[in-house]
Amino acid sequence: MEPRCWPDGAPDRCALSTERLPPLSKGMALWRPGDDYTGSYLVRSGALKIVAVDVAGDEQVLHFALPGDLIGLEAMAPGRHDSLAVTLEESVLCRVRWPRNGAASDPPMQLLLRASRNLHQRFGSGRHAEPLAATRAFVRAIAQQIGREERRGAARVIRLQLPMSRLEIGQYLGYTEETVCRALRRLHQLGELDVKGRIVRMPAAEAADACAEQSTSAAAR
Amino acid sequence: MEPRCWPDGAPDRCALSTERLPPLSKGMALWRPGDDYTGSYLVRSGALKIVAVDVAGDEQVLHFALPGDLIGLEAMAPGRHDSLAVTLEESVLCRVRWPRNGAASDPPMQLLLRASRNLHQRFGSGRHAEPLAATRAFVRAIAQQIGREERRGAARVIRLQLPMSRLEIGQYLGYTEETVCRALRRLHQLGELDVKGRIVRMPAAEAADACAEQSTSAAAR
Protein backbone atom coordinates (compact mmCIF):
# COMPACT_ATOMS: atom_id res chain seq x y z
CA MET A 1 0.00 0.00 0.00
CA GLU A 2 2.77 2.42 0.88
CA PRO A 3 4.04 3.92 -2.33
CA ARG A 4 7.77 3.86 -2.84
CA CYS A 5 9.57 7.17 -2.95
CA TRP A 6 11.02 6.33 -6.27
CA PRO A 7 11.23 3.32 -8.58
CA ASP A 8 14.08 1.14 -7.42
CA GLY A 9 15.20 0.47 -10.93
CA ALA A 10 15.63 4.14 -11.72
CA PRO A 11 19.30 4.76 -12.30
CA ASP A 12 21.06 7.86 -11.17
CA ARG A 13 21.11 9.33 -14.64
CA CYS A 14 20.55 13.02 -14.96
CA ALA A 15 22.08 13.39 -11.51
CA LEU A 16 18.76 13.00 -9.73
CA SER A 17 19.00 12.01 -6.09
CA THR A 18 16.46 11.09 -3.45
CA GLU A 19 16.95 11.28 0.28
CA ARG A 20 14.60 10.03 2.92
CA LEU A 21 13.91 12.45 5.74
CA PRO A 22 13.30 11.44 9.37
CA PRO A 23 9.60 11.54 10.30
CA LEU A 24 8.30 15.03 10.95
CA SER A 25 5.97 15.43 13.91
CA LYS A 26 2.70 17.34 13.68
CA GLY A 27 3.03 21.08 13.24
CA MET A 28 6.60 21.10 11.94
CA ALA A 29 7.49 23.49 9.12
CA LEU A 30 9.04 21.90 6.06
CA TRP A 31 9.91 25.29 4.63
CA ARG A 32 9.13 28.90 5.43
CA PRO A 33 8.70 32.01 3.29
CA GLY A 34 12.10 33.18 2.11
CA ASP A 35 13.82 29.82 2.38
CA ASP A 36 16.06 28.86 -0.50
CA TYR A 37 14.81 26.13 -2.77
CA THR A 38 16.86 23.02 -2.07
CA GLY A 39 14.74 20.41 -3.79
CA SER A 40 11.19 19.11 -3.98
CA TYR A 41 9.54 16.62 -1.69
CA LEU A 42 7.51 13.48 -2.16
CA VAL A 43 4.95 12.73 0.53
CA ARG A 44 5.21 9.11 1.69
CA SER A 45 2.72 9.29 4.54
CA GLY A 46 0.90 11.92 6.55
CA ALA A 47 -0.41 15.26 5.31
CA LEU A 48 0.78 18.84 4.91
CA LYS A 49 -0.71 22.19 4.13
CA ILE A 50 0.95 24.83 1.96
CA VAL A 51 -0.15 28.28 3.09
CA ALA A 52 0.44 31.83 1.97
CA VAL A 53 0.65 34.34 4.80
CA ASP A 54 -0.05 37.92 3.81
CA VAL A 55 1.12 41.06 5.55
CA ALA A 56 -2.09 41.24 7.57
CA GLY A 57 -1.31 37.81 9.01
CA ASP A 58 -4.23 36.12 7.31
CA GLU A 59 -3.49 32.61 6.20
CA GLN A 60 -4.67 31.16 2.93
CA VAL A 61 -4.24 27.47 2.27
CA LEU A 62 -2.93 26.93 -1.24
CA HIS A 63 -2.72 23.17 -1.27
CA PHE A 64 -3.16 20.08 0.86
CA ALA A 65 -0.43 17.52 0.20
CA LEU A 66 -1.32 13.86 0.70
CA PRO A 67 0.68 10.63 0.24
CA GLY A 68 2.00 10.39 -3.32
CA ASP A 69 2.06 14.14 -3.88
CA LEU A 70 5.08 16.02 -5.10
CA ILE A 71 5.39 19.45 -3.45
CA GLY A 72 7.73 22.38 -3.62
CA LEU A 73 8.16 22.27 -7.39
CA GLU A 74 6.64 25.73 -7.69
CA ALA A 75 9.73 27.17 -5.97
CA MET A 76 12.16 25.71 -8.50
CA ALA A 77 11.87 28.49 -11.09
CA PRO A 78 12.19 31.43 -8.66
CA GLY A 79 14.72 29.51 -6.54
CA ARG A 80 13.05 30.54 -3.31
CA HIS A 81 9.97 29.59 -1.35
CA ASP A 82 7.35 32.23 -0.71
CA SER A 83 4.92 29.96 1.06
CA LEU A 84 4.87 28.02 4.31
CA ALA A 85 4.64 24.23 4.46
CA VAL A 86 3.41 22.69 7.72
CA THR A 87 2.65 19.08 8.60
CA LEU A 88 -0.93 18.42 9.70
CA GLU A 89 0.07 15.12 11.27
CA GLU A 90 3.20 13.02 11.61
CA SER A 91 4.59 12.69 8.12
CA VAL A 92 7.38 10.95 6.25
CA LEU A 93 8.91 12.68 3.25
CA CYS A 94 11.57 12.12 0.62
CA ARG A 95 13.59 14.98 -0.77
CA VAL A 96 14.28 14.94 -4.50
CA ARG A 97 17.27 16.94 -5.66
CA TRP A 98 19.25 17.58 -8.80
CA PRO A 99 21.97 20.06 -9.70
CA ARG A 100 20.57 23.48 -10.41
CA ASN A 101 22.67 24.31 -13.43
CA GLY A 102 23.94 20.94 -14.48
CA ALA A 103 21.05 19.63 -16.50
CA ALA A 104 19.50 22.99 -17.26
CA SER A 105 19.89 22.41 -20.97
CA ASP A 106 18.18 19.04 -20.78
CA PRO A 107 14.85 19.31 -22.60
CA PRO A 108 12.78 17.50 -19.94
CA MET A 109 14.36 19.76 -17.38
CA GLN A 110 13.27 22.75 -19.43
CA LEU A 111 9.76 21.39 -19.36
CA LEU A 112 10.01 21.00 -15.62
CA LEU A 113 11.04 24.61 -15.27
CA ARG A 114 8.04 25.67 -17.31
CA ALA A 115 5.81 23.47 -15.21
CA SER A 116 7.31 25.05 -12.13
CA ARG A 117 6.42 28.48 -13.41
CA ASN A 118 2.91 27.29 -14.14
CA LEU A 119 2.51 25.95 -10.64
CA HIS A 120 3.97 29.10 -9.16
CA GLN A 121 1.50 31.24 -11.03
CA ARG A 122 -1.40 29.11 -9.98
CA PHE A 123 -0.25 29.28 -6.41
CA GLY A 124 0.02 33.02 -6.62
CA SER A 125 -3.47 33.48 -7.93
CA GLY A 126 -5.16 32.04 -4.92
CA ARG A 127 -8.65 32.89 -3.87
CA HIS A 128 -8.77 36.33 -2.32
CA ALA A 129 -11.59 37.21 0.00
CA GLU A 130 -12.25 40.56 -1.61
CA PRO A 131 -12.86 41.28 -5.27
CA LEU A 132 -10.79 44.45 -5.08
CA ALA A 133 -7.65 42.65 -3.92
CA ALA A 134 -8.25 39.79 -6.34
CA THR A 135 -8.65 42.12 -9.30
CA ARG A 136 -5.59 44.13 -8.29
CA ALA A 137 -3.46 40.97 -8.08
CA PHE A 138 -4.83 39.75 -11.38
CA VAL A 139 -4.07 42.91 -13.32
CA ARG A 140 -0.59 43.13 -11.83
CA ALA A 141 0.16 39.53 -12.74
CA ILE A 142 -0.95 40.11 -16.31
CA ALA A 143 1.03 43.33 -16.45
CA GLN A 144 4.18 41.51 -15.47
CA GLN A 145 3.72 39.07 -18.30
CA ILE A 146 2.63 41.20 -21.23
CA GLY A 147 3.07 44.78 -20.03
CA ARG A 148 5.37 47.09 -21.97
CA GLU A 149 7.16 49.92 -20.26
CA GLU A 150 6.48 53.41 -21.52
CA ARG A 151 7.95 56.83 -20.72
CA ARG A 152 5.28 59.32 -19.83
CA GLY A 153 7.31 62.36 -19.11
CA ALA A 154 9.44 61.59 -16.11
CA ALA A 155 7.31 58.70 -14.83
CA ARG A 156 7.63 55.14 -16.02
CA VAL A 157 4.31 53.47 -16.65
CA ILE A 158 3.35 49.96 -17.72
CA ARG A 159 0.93 49.77 -20.60
CA LEU A 160 -0.94 46.62 -21.52
CA GLN A 161 -3.93 45.43 -23.45
CA LEU A 162 -6.03 42.83 -21.67
CA PRO A 163 -6.72 39.90 -24.01
CA MET A 164 -9.85 38.91 -22.12
CA SER A 165 -13.26 40.43 -21.38
CA ARG A 166 -14.56 41.48 -17.96
CA LEU A 167 -16.82 38.45 -17.98
CA GLU A 168 -13.87 36.13 -18.51
CA ILE A 169 -11.89 37.80 -15.73
CA GLY A 170 -14.89 37.21 -13.50
CA GLN A 171 -15.12 33.58 -14.58
CA TYR A 172 -11.48 33.24 -13.62
CA LEU A 173 -11.59 35.07 -10.28
CA GLY A 174 -14.96 33.70 -9.23
CA TYR A 175 -16.95 36.91 -9.50
CA THR A 176 -19.53 38.32 -11.86
CA GLU A 177 -18.85 40.64 -14.75
CA GLU A 178 -20.33 43.58 -12.86
CA THR A 179 -18.26 43.01 -9.74
CA VAL A 180 -15.06 42.97 -11.78
CA CYS A 181 -16.17 46.13 -13.52
CA ARG A 182 -16.81 47.90 -10.23
CA ALA A 183 -13.52 46.67 -8.80
CA LEU A 184 -11.62 48.09 -11.78
CA ARG A 185 -13.43 51.36 -11.38
CA ARG A 186 -12.56 51.49 -7.70
CA LEU A 187 -8.91 50.80 -8.50
CA HIS A 188 -9.08 53.64 -10.98
CA GLN A 189 -10.60 55.93 -8.35
CA LEU A 190 -7.85 54.92 -5.94
CA GLY A 191 -5.35 56.08 -8.52
CA GLU A 192 -3.74 52.68 -8.82
CA LEU A 193 -4.33 52.31 -12.53
CA ASP A 194 -5.84 53.90 -15.59
CA VAL A 195 -8.46 51.89 -17.45
CA LYS A 196 -9.91 52.61 -20.86
CA GLY A 197 -11.66 49.58 -22.20
CA ARG A 198 -9.06 46.86 -22.35
CA ILE A 199 -6.13 49.25 -22.26
CA VAL A 200 -4.60 49.50 -18.80
CA ARG A 201 -1.83 51.84 -17.66
CA MET A 202 -0.24 51.70 -14.25
CA PRO A 203 2.90 53.01 -12.57
CA ALA A 204 5.84 50.66 -13.08
CA ALA A 205 6.34 50.57 -9.33
CA GLU A 206 2.82 49.24 -8.79
CA ALA A 207 3.28 46.34 -11.15
CA ALA A 208 6.58 45.44 -9.54
CA ASP A 209 5.13 44.12 -6.27
CA ALA A 210 2.77 41.78 -8.03
CA CYS A 211 4.82 38.72 -7.23
CA ALA A 212 8.32 40.16 -7.43
CA GLU A 213 9.36 36.86 -8.97
CA GLN A 214 10.30 35.51 -12.38
CA SER A 215 13.83 36.81 -12.50
CA THR A 216 14.78 33.48 -14.01
CA SER A 217 11.91 33.41 -16.47
CA ALA A 218 13.54 35.81 -18.90
CA ALA A 219 16.63 33.63 -19.02
CA ALA A 220 14.50 30.55 -19.56
CA ARG A 221 13.16 32.00 -22.77
CA MET B 1 11.34 40.32 -28.14
CA GLU B 2 9.64 37.24 -29.48
CA PRO B 3 10.74 34.33 -27.34
CA ARG B 4 12.01 31.27 -29.11
CA CYS B 5 9.96 28.13 -28.86
CA TRP B 6 12.95 26.22 -27.71
CA PRO B 7 16.68 26.78 -27.33
CA ASP B 8 18.34 26.12 -30.66
CA GLY B 9 21.20 24.31 -29.04
CA ALA B 10 18.94 21.78 -27.39
CA PRO B 11 19.71 18.41 -28.95
CA ASP B 12 17.09 15.83 -29.63
CA ARG B 13 18.02 13.78 -26.61
CA CYS B 14 15.27 12.14 -24.65
CA ALA B 15 13.29 11.99 -27.88
CA LEU B 16 11.71 15.39 -27.32
CA SER B 17 10.33 17.05 -30.44
CA THR B 18 8.87 20.45 -31.14
CA GLU B 19 6.60 21.36 -34.01
CA ARG B 20 5.43 24.80 -34.95
CA LEU B 21 1.72 25.12 -35.61
CA PRO B 22 0.19 27.48 -38.18
CA PRO B 23 -1.29 30.61 -36.57
CA LEU B 24 -4.66 30.05 -34.95
CA SER B 25 -7.26 32.73 -35.46
CA LYS B 26 -9.33 34.15 -32.61
CA GLY B 27 -11.86 31.82 -31.10
CA MET B 28 -10.30 28.57 -32.34
CA ALA B 29 -10.26 25.58 -29.99
CA LEU B 30 -6.83 24.05 -29.37
CA TRP B 31 -8.39 21.10 -27.62
CA ARG B 32 -11.82 20.13 -26.36
CA PRO B 33 -13.02 18.03 -23.43
CA GLY B 34 -12.45 14.36 -24.20
CA ASP B 35 -9.64 14.92 -26.71
CA ASP B 36 -6.67 12.61 -26.37
CA TYR B 37 -3.49 14.12 -25.04
CA THR B 38 -1.06 14.45 -27.92
CA GLY B 39 1.49 16.79 -26.40
CA SER B 40 1.81 20.08 -24.62
CA TYR B 41 1.97 23.53 -26.17
CA LEU B 42 4.20 26.54 -25.79
CA VAL B 43 2.58 29.90 -26.44
CA ARG B 44 4.73 32.03 -28.76
CA SER B 45 2.32 34.90 -29.19
CA GLY B 46 -1.33 35.69 -28.54
CA ALA B 47 -3.45 34.48 -25.63
CA LEU B 48 -5.69 31.56 -24.73
CA LYS B 49 -8.13 30.65 -22.01
CA ILE B 50 -8.48 27.20 -20.52
CA VAL B 51 -12.05 26.67 -19.36
CA ALA B 52 -14.01 23.96 -17.61
CA VAL B 53 -17.55 23.59 -18.85
CA ASP B 54 -19.96 21.87 -16.48
CA VAL B 55 -23.14 20.06 -17.37
CA ALA B 56 -25.19 23.18 -16.70
CA GLY B 57 -23.21 24.97 -19.40
CA ASP B 58 -21.55 27.38 -17.01
CA GLU B 59 -17.99 28.20 -17.96
CA GLN B 60 -15.22 28.59 -15.46
CA VAL B 61 -11.86 29.93 -16.60
CA LEU B 62 -9.05 27.86 -15.11
CA HIS B 63 -6.11 29.66 -16.64
CA PHE B 64 -5.08 32.40 -19.02
CA ALA B 65 -2.12 31.40 -21.17
CA LEU B 66 0.20 34.15 -22.37
CA PRO B 67 3.41 34.15 -24.44
CA GLY B 68 6.01 31.94 -22.80
CA ASP B 69 3.48 29.73 -21.05
CA LEU B 70 3.44 25.97 -21.30
CA ILE B 71 -0.08 24.56 -21.37
CA GLY B 72 -1.70 21.16 -21.57
CA LEU B 73 0.72 19.48 -19.21
CA GLU B 74 -2.11 18.72 -16.80
CA ALA B 75 -3.53 16.25 -19.33
CA MET B 76 -0.33 14.20 -19.55
CA ALA B 77 -0.97 12.01 -16.53
CA PRO B 78 -4.61 11.15 -17.32
CA GLY B 79 -3.85 11.02 -21.07
CA ARG B 80 -6.96 12.97 -21.95
CA HIS B 81 -8.11 16.58 -21.82
CA ASP B 82 -11.11 17.43 -19.71
CA SER B 83 -10.98 21.16 -20.34
CA LEU B 84 -11.46 23.43 -23.34
CA ALA B 85 -8.66 25.62 -24.72
CA VAL B 86 -9.73 28.60 -26.85
CA THR B 87 -7.65 31.40 -28.37
CA LEU B 88 -8.62 34.90 -27.23
CA GLU B 89 -6.80 36.44 -30.16
CA GLU B 90 -4.69 35.25 -33.10
CA SER B 91 -2.02 33.04 -31.59
CA VAL B 92 1.08 31.11 -32.58
CA LEU B 93 1.90 27.91 -30.74
CA CYS B 94 4.50 25.18 -30.69
CA ARG B 95 3.61 21.63 -29.87
CA VAL B 96 6.04 19.72 -27.66
CA ARG B 97 5.90 15.95 -27.88
CA TRP B 98 7.75 12.95 -26.58
CA PRO B 99 7.04 9.23 -26.64
CA ARG B 100 4.53 8.25 -24.02
CA ASN B 101 6.20 5.10 -22.82
CA GLY B 102 9.69 5.51 -24.12
CA ALA B 103 11.26 7.67 -21.47
CA ALA B 104 8.80 6.82 -18.73
CA SER B 105 11.57 5.46 -16.57
CA ASP B 106 13.62 8.61 -16.95
CA PRO B 107 13.71 10.35 -13.56
CA PRO B 108 12.99 13.86 -14.86
CA MET B 109 10.09 12.38 -16.79
CA GLN B 110 8.80 10.89 -13.58
CA LEU B 111 8.93 14.30 -12.00
CA LEU B 112 7.05 15.69 -14.96
CA LEU B 113 4.35 13.11 -14.49
CA ARG B 114 4.02 14.08 -10.85
CA ALA B 115 3.90 17.72 -11.82
CA SER B 116 1.21 16.86 -14.31
CA ARG B 117 -0.84 15.23 -11.60
CA ASN B 118 -0.35 18.27 -9.41
CA LEU B 119 -1.53 20.58 -12.14
CA HIS B 120 -4.46 18.36 -12.91
CA GLN B 121 -5.59 18.44 -9.31
CA ARG B 122 -5.24 22.18 -9.07
CA PHE B 123 -7.20 22.56 -12.27
CA GLY B 124 -9.91 20.33 -10.91
CA SER B 125 -10.31 22.23 -7.67
CA GLY B 126 -11.35 25.44 -9.31
CA ARG B 127 -13.37 28.12 -7.64
CA HIS B 128 -16.96 27.08 -7.25
CA ALA B 129 -19.58 29.73 -6.82
CA GLU B 130 -21.38 27.96 -3.99
CA PRO B 131 -19.93 26.62 -0.77
CA LEU B 132 -22.06 23.49 -0.93
CA ALA B 133 -20.68 22.43 -4.31
CA ALA B 134 -17.16 23.46 -3.34
CA THR B 135 -17.26 21.43 -0.14
CA ARG B 136 -18.74 18.45 -1.94
CA ALA B 137 -15.99 18.52 -4.55
CA PHE B 138 -13.35 18.96 -1.88
CA VAL B 139 -14.43 16.00 0.21
CA ARG B 140 -14.74 13.79 -2.84
CA ALA B 141 -11.27 14.74 -4.03
CA ILE B 142 -9.78 13.92 -0.62
CA ALA B 143 -11.75 10.68 -0.52
CA GLN B 144 -10.25 9.61 -3.82
CA GLN B 145 -6.78 10.14 -2.46
CA ILE B 146 -6.88 8.75 1.06
CA GLY B 147 -10.25 7.03 1.32
CA ARG B 148 -10.38 3.34 2.18
CA GLU B 149 -13.19 1.15 0.96
CA GLU B 150 -15.27 -0.63 3.57
CA ARG B 151 -18.06 -3.21 3.41
CA ARG B 152 -21.08 -2.11 5.34
CA GLY B 153 -23.45 -4.93 4.74
CA ALA B 154 -24.19 -5.00 1.05
CA ALA B 155 -23.18 -1.40 0.36
CA ARG B 156 -19.66 -0.27 -0.36
CA VAL B 157 -18.69 2.88 1.48
CA ILE B 158 -15.56 5.00 1.50
CA ARG B 159 -14.22 5.85 4.92
CA LEU B 160 -11.67 8.58 5.49
CA GLN B 161 -10.25 10.77 8.20
CA LEU B 162 -9.77 14.39 7.25
CA PRO B 163 -6.28 15.56 8.19
CA MET B 164 -7.34 19.21 8.39
CA SER B 165 -9.71 21.30 10.47
CA ARG B 166 -12.87 23.04 9.25
CA LEU B 167 -11.04 26.33 9.49
CA GLU B 168 -8.29 25.08 7.20
CA ILE B 169 -10.80 23.74 4.70
CA GLY B 170 -12.35 27.19 4.71
CA GLN B 171 -8.97 28.85 4.22
CA TYR B 172 -8.48 26.59 1.22
CA LEU B 173 -11.92 26.99 -0.35
CA GLY B 174 -12.25 30.66 0.43
CA TYR B 175 -14.99 30.44 3.03
CA THR B 176 -15.19 30.81 6.78
CA GLU B 177 -15.09 28.00 9.28
CA GLU B 178 -18.82 28.33 9.96
CA THR B 179 -19.79 28.21 6.31
CA VAL B 180 -17.82 24.99 5.79
CA CYS B 181 -19.45 23.56 8.88
CA ARG B 182 -22.92 24.37 7.62
CA ALA B 183 -22.11 23.02 4.16
CA LEU B 184 -21.00 19.70 5.65
CA ARG B 185 -24.15 19.56 7.70
CA ARG B 186 -26.27 20.22 4.65
CA LEU B 187 -24.47 17.47 2.73
CA HIS B 188 -25.20 15.17 5.65
CA GLN B 189 -28.87 16.16 5.60
CA LEU B 190 -28.95 15.50 1.87
CA GLY B 191 -27.72 12.00 2.61
CA GLU B 192 -24.59 12.39 0.55
CA LEU B 193 -22.21 11.64 3.38
CA ASP B 194 -21.91 10.81 7.04
CA VAL B 195 -19.80 13.17 9.16
CA LYS B 196 -18.63 12.60 12.70
CA GLY B 197 -15.88 15.02 13.56
CA ARG B 198 -13.13 14.37 11.06
CA ILE B 199 -14.37 10.92 10.14
CA VAL B 200 -16.31 10.92 6.88
CA ARG B 201 -18.18 8.03 5.29
CA MET B 202 -19.78 8.18 1.88
CA PRO B 203 -21.10 5.73 -0.69
CA ALA B 204 -18.34 4.53 -3.02
CA ALA B 205 -20.46 5.62 -5.97
CA GLU B 206 -20.53 9.20 -4.71
CA ALA B 207 -16.77 9.45 -4.44
CA ALA B 208 -16.35 8.12 -7.95
CA ASP B 209 -17.70 11.21 -9.70
CA ALA B 210 -15.41 13.50 -7.82
CA CYS B 211 -14.53 15.33 -10.98
CA ALA B 212 -18.00 15.13 -12.44
CA GLU B 213 -19.19 18.66 -12.00
CA GLN B 214 -22.06 19.84 -9.91
CA SER B 215 -25.24 18.87 -11.64
CA THR B 216 -27.10 19.14 -8.39
CA SER B 217 -25.99 22.65 -7.53
CA ALA B 218 -28.12 24.30 -10.16
CA ALA B 219 -31.14 22.32 -9.06
CA ALA B 220 -30.43 23.20 -5.44
CA ARG B 221 -31.20 26.81 -6.20
Place this chain on the structure above:
DNA sequence: CGTTGGGTTGAGAGAGCTCAAGCCTAGTGG
Protein backbone atom coordinates in the same frame (compact mmCIF):
# COMPACT_ATOMS: atom_id res chain seq x y z
C1' DC C 1 -26.34 54.23 -40.17
C1' DG C 2 -27.83 50.18 -37.87
C1' DT C 3 -26.28 46.20 -35.46
C1' DT C 4 -23.80 43.65 -32.06
C1' DG C 5 -21.00 42.52 -28.41
C1' DG C 6 -18.79 44.39 -24.63
C1' DG C 7 -18.81 47.63 -20.94
C1' DT C 8 -21.05 50.48 -17.28
C1' DT C 9 -24.34 51.81 -13.79
C1' DG C 10 -28.31 51.36 -10.55
C1' DA C 11 -31.80 49.08 -7.21
C1' DG C 12 -33.31 45.20 -4.60
C1' DA C 13 -32.74 40.60 -2.44
C1' DG C 14 -30.37 36.79 -0.88
C1' DA C 15 -26.15 34.67 0.80
C1' DG C 16 -22.14 34.43 3.48
C1' DC C 17 -19.56 36.99 7.06
C1' DT C 18 -19.18 38.73 11.70
C1' DC C 19 -19.92 38.23 16.36
C1' DA C 20 -21.25 35.51 20.14
C1' DA C 21 -22.23 31.68 22.85
C1' DG C 22 -22.36 26.79 23.99
C1' DC C 23 -20.85 21.93 23.09
C1' DC C 24 -17.90 18.12 22.45
C1' DT C 25 -13.76 15.51 22.11
C1' DA C 26 -8.90 14.58 22.60
C1' DG C 27 -5.01 15.23 25.15
C1' DT C 28 -3.03 16.34 29.75
C1' DG C 29 -1.78 16.16 34.38
C1' DG C 30 -2.92 14.96 38.97
Place this chain on the structure above:
DNA sequence: CCACTAGGCTTGAGCTCTCTCAACCCAACG
Protein backbone atom coordinates in the same frame (compact mmCIF):
# COMPACT_ATOMS: atom_id res chain seq x y z
C1' DC D 1 -8.12 6.25 36.40
C1' DC D 2 -10.37 10.40 36.21
C1' DA D 3 -11.10 15.37 36.18
C1' DC D 4 -9.57 19.16 33.63
C1' DT D 5 -8.49 21.98 29.96
C1' DA D 6 -7.97 23.72 25.35
C1' DG D 7 -8.90 23.63 20.90
C1' DG D 8 -11.98 22.35 17.58
C1' DC D 9 -16.77 22.07 16.31
C1' DT D 10 -21.58 23.61 16.11
C1' DT D 11 -25.42 26.69 16.19
C1' DG D 12 -27.84 31.20 16.19
C1' DA D 13 -28.87 36.27 15.07
C1' DG D 14 -28.03 40.45 12.54
C1' DC D 15 -25.47 42.93 8.90
C1' DT D 16 -22.80 43.75 5.01
C1' DC D 17 -21.69 42.73 0.46
C1' DT D 18 -22.06 40.47 -3.77
C1' DC D 19 -25.32 38.58 -7.05
C1' DT D 20 -29.31 39.19 -9.81
C1' DC D 21 -31.87 41.67 -12.96
C1' DA D 22 -32.47 45.46 -15.83
C1' DA D 23 -31.40 49.28 -18.47
C1' DC D 24 -28.30 52.13 -20.93
C1' DC D 25 -23.93 53.50 -23.10
C1' DC D 26 -20.25 52.89 -26.27
C1' DA D 27 -17.12 51.48 -29.91
C1' DA D 28 -16.25 48.52 -33.81
C1' DC D 29 -17.80 46.89 -37.99
C1' DG D 30 -20.39 45.93 -42.01
